[in-house]
Amino acid sequence: MAAANLFEQQKKNLRRTTGILVGFVGFLTFLGIGADFFLYGSGAGPGFPIATVGALFFGAASSLWALKAGDRAVLESANAVVVDRADPRQHVLDNVVEEMAIASGLPKPAVYVIPDSDPNAFATGSGPEKSSIAVTAGLLDALNREELQAVVSHEMAHVRNYDVRLMTVVAALVGSVLLISDWGRRGIGWGGRRRSSRAGGGGIFLLVFLVLWVVSLVLAPLIARLVAMAVSREREYLADASGSELTRNPLALASALEKIDAAVAPTPSIKQGVAHLCIEDPRGRVVNEHEGGWAGLFATHPPIAKRIALLREMAYRG
C-alpha cells in the first residue's frame, strides 16, 4: 500500500520536525547559558540570565516573523511576479496549479513566475492555508504540460507535508544561531579579561563547560547549516513520491528532472537562502551528483540520478 506508507512517512516527518525544533531551542539555550556564565558572570551569583532569555526570545521572534512575512521576502528576493493569465503558457501553469490543489485537497496556492531562463521552481509559505508556488520562465519553456504538472505536484507535496513551514522556521533559526554565536565570539575577548580578575572560582566542571561552550560557538554556524541541509535532503525523496501519488505519473517527474538537470547553469535570481525550497539546487553545483562523503553533507538535494532511478522504479511497480 503505497498510500498508507506515505501517510506513515508524513507522520514520521511531523515527529522529526518536533525533534529538530527542540534541538535548535536546546542549542540556543546552551549558547545563552554559556554567555551568561562566562561573559556576564551571573553564574557566580543569582543574577538575571539575560543572554539565555535574549537568545530564546530572539529565536522565537525571528521564527514568528519568518512565518508571517518570510514568504513575501523570499518571493521579492527572487523578483517573482504574479502569474499573468493572459499569457498562454502562464495560463497553463495557473490551470496546472489549480488541478494539483484539487488533487491534494488543499486550497490553491498563489502562483508566481520568476523571469529567469534557467528551469527551476520552489514553494514557500507558512503552511497549506497560506502558500505560494513560483516557477521560472525557463521552466515553462522547457517542459511540456505533463512535466510541468509533475514539477508542480512535487511543490504541492512540499506544501502538504508541511515542508515549507519547517524549512521557513529552520532558516530563521539557523539565522539566529549564526547571529548569536557571532556575537558570543566577539564577547569572548572582553569577558575573558573579566573572568581572570576573579580567578580560581570555577573548578574542573566549569572548565569543561567553558571548553564545550567555546567549541560550540565556533562550530555553531557549520552545525546549523548541516542540519538545515540534512532536513532538506531527506524531504526531497518524500516530495517526489507523494507528488507522484498526486499525478499518478512518476515518469513525467523523472523526465522533468532530466530536463532540469540538463540545464546545468545556476539560477542567478534565486538566492542561496532559498536553495532548500527548490525542486533542484539553484546553485547549479556538482556536489549533488554524489551521495555520502563531504560533498553529500553540503548538498541541499539528493543526487538527481538517484531520484530519477527511484521514480522509474515506482512506475515499474505500478
Next chain:
Amino acid sequence: MSRLFALAENYPNLKANESVRALMEELTSTENKIGFARQYYNDVATRFNTAQNVFPDNLIAQAFKFQPVELYEITEPAEREVPKVDLNVRPQ
C-alpha cells in the same frame, strides 16, 4: 478530446489558432480537474475504508457501526467516453 486533437493534427492552421489552443487548454484542464477531484475523493474514501479494518480503529468502527463508503467509479462505458467537440459549426 482525442477526436479534437486528431482533427487539429490534420489542420495545422487550426492548431496555430490562438482561440482553438485556448479552448483545448480549457478542455484539458477541466477534464483533469474532474479526474483529480474524483481521485482525491477515492483516495480519502479508501483510507477511511482501510482504517475501519485495521486495529485499533476497527474496534471503534464496529462499536459505532461504521459502514464503508462507496468509491466513485465509472461503471457505464458511455460515461467514460470523452465529450465530442465539433469545430465545423460556423458562427452566424
